Amino acid sequence: MEILKDYRVHLLALLVVIMCEFIGKQAIWVITVYPMLYAMIIGGAISLPKLKILTNKNMHHASSVMIVTLMLLIAKLGVSVGPKINEIFNAKLALIFQEVGHFAGTILLGLPLAMMFGMGREAVGATYSVAREPNIAIVADKYGLDSPEGRGVMAMYVCGTLYGAIWMSILASIIARLDIIHPYALAMGAGIGSGSMMAASLAPISDLYPNIAGEIKAYATAANLMSSVLGIYIYILFSLPFASFLYNVLNRFRNKKSGAK
């Protein structure tokens, strides 16, 4: 019951929430910022070690509570699936194929960039997935966390925790405003397999299309569900080996190029 009794963390959370909801959402240029983003930034500022408001223990408690709050978030998203269950079954092929984009997209966009920056095998761990908890476990199991791959996945995990949600919200808001991709497809793109990143990217999309917000939530949740069911197997059998293979191919190319100079 230690976490429950940590009143300092809960009171601060309540204050931050009340403050952020009072401010409400604001539009800055094409980006809409939601109370959840200020909540994260204000919370982060409070937790700065220099201010000495929270101890390390308080922060670990906050992190455990976050996992619990995710259940409520997922429950809210989940109840949007039932009423749209028929639509979702009609889109089953799209739901299956878009997962290829989820699982290959990180590697295709991330790995070449990481290698251009001169990263070594760290690039494999860093780009094979969005680096949430299960992904750390998979790398730890195969390479160990002291390996370059392990350092890569840990570094990405920290980045995701720090600004993953903020970035996804900005990105989704810009892409949704371009109006080239249908909101249903965007919704599926938002079903990343990370609760907070999904919620952050979903908010601007459903806000732009209030009439079909129910469908948008349902598609995103179904995609997220697929990511979490298939995730662990695909990461082990496809993503990690593919990232490693692509690294070796690109590395040969990189070595040749630097050898020729």
Add this chain to the structure above:
Amino acid sequence: MKILETIFLLILVAIIMAAGNSIGYQINFIDSLQALGMLVIISIIGFLISKLPLFKKLPVILWVSVVAAIMSSPIFPGHNMVVEITDQVSLLAICTPVLAYAGLAIGKDLALFKSISWRIIPVSLAVFSGTFIFAALIAQLTLHWEGII
């Protein structure tokens, strides 16, 4: 985490969410509490399932979303009520406390972040963008092909 503590934490966080929901989205506090109460029930059922021997292998988040999907679909007798009650809480109101707690935990990761090379920042942005953009593009093509959009 212990079962009883998790249940109490769910209730505590639900109250914070209900407060945010009435302040930010003009829904009265009692309706907000009811909506959150329903979500707490769904979460507890999902959480308890995830503690069963055979179901332990999959994450709790998965079981919560399966329970929520079943309770809101036509095969479940009270599905209309479940949907109606939970409609009283905005998704955004739930997100705010999630990220508030995430924010309050950030401090502990800052030292680790400082020890990482700056190069990870652009790479991480590419990775997060990649998964979203590629999946959305493939979904666009296949949804179009299935005749849904």
